[in-house]
Amino acid sequence: EAGVAQSPRYKIIEKRQSVAFWCNPISGHATLYWYQQILGQGPKLLIQFQNNGVVDDSQLPKDRFSAERLKGVDSTLKIQPAKLEDSAVYLCASSQLLPHRGNTIYFGEGSWLTVV
Amino acid sequence: AQSVTQLDSHVSVSEGTPVLLRCxxxxxxxxxxxxxxxxxxxxxxxxxxxxxxxxxVKGINGFEAEFKKSETSFHLTKPSAHMSDAAEYFCVVSDGTALIFGKGTTLSVSS
Structure with missing residues (x-):
């Protein structure tokens, strides 16, 4: 079974530039998540989709971050304009159902962003 | 609100000795x-x-964890560490819709 695919794996940009990350979840998974992991910290949820609707985006910095999930499959996370503190790994994850009662969430390998 | 606290940011063990990561x-x-x-x-x-x-609960690679409601703990253990176990470990709780991560524990294994 193919896992969660993310691209690009690595990106270096200057502050105030824009960047976009793409995620393809496991086939058939209705729920998709974007997490931000800053070096030395645990991942923090940015946004969660159920099919193509947003379930939770309370921690997404909406002045600079945006995300969409067209047709309920692939998703794109965009940052514009980037700040130095956005340097992090952006993890995409997916699950068949919500994680209550232990439904497993599967993670991609992440997209590493360095803002200089 | 749900949260987890990992009590150790770094744990060092020797290969072949037990592992305990606290949460x-x-x-x-x-x-x-x-x-x-x-x-x-x-x-x-x-x-x-x-x-x-x-x-x-038994997991992969010989790891297991015990849920103790009276102590609100979910510590991770392994009887004998292997060099390949060196990694970052996260204790995670679900709030019903998403996962909430602890800050992580770095496990170092020396030969």
Missing amino acids: NYSSSYSPSLFWYVQHPNKGLQLLLKYTSAATL
């Missing part, structure tokens, strides 16, 4: 709890999960 949780209802492992430059991998069935 306390806070939850307003019966929680779902997980342990994930992250090797350098790799994605997060599920080690094991607790979902209100057996309190002793």
Whole structure:
């Protein structure tokens, strides 16, 4: 079974530039998540989709971050304009159902962003 | 609100000795709890999960964890460490819709 695919794996940009990350979840998974992991910290949820609707985006910095999930499959996370503190790994994850009662969430390998 | 606290930021063991990574949780209802492992430059991998069935949960690679409601703990153990166990370990609780991660514990294994 193919896992969660993310691209690009690595990106270096200057502050105030824009960047976009793409995620393809496991086939058939209705729920998709974007997490931000800053070096030395645990991942923090940015946004969660159920099919193509947003379930939770309370921690997404909406002045600079945006995300969409067209047709309920692939998703794109965009940052514009980037700040130095956005340097992090952006993890995409997916699950068949919500994680209550232990439904497993599967993670991609992440997209590493360095803002200089 | 749900949260987890990993009590040690760094644990060092010798190969062949037991591993103990400590985690306390806070939850307003019966929680779902997980342990994930992250090797350098790799994605997060599920080690094991607790979902209100057996309190002793067995996972992959010889790891297990015990859910103790009276102590609000979910500590991760392994009888004998291997060099390949060196990684970052995250204790995670579900709030019903998403996962909430602890800050992580770095496990170092020396020969």
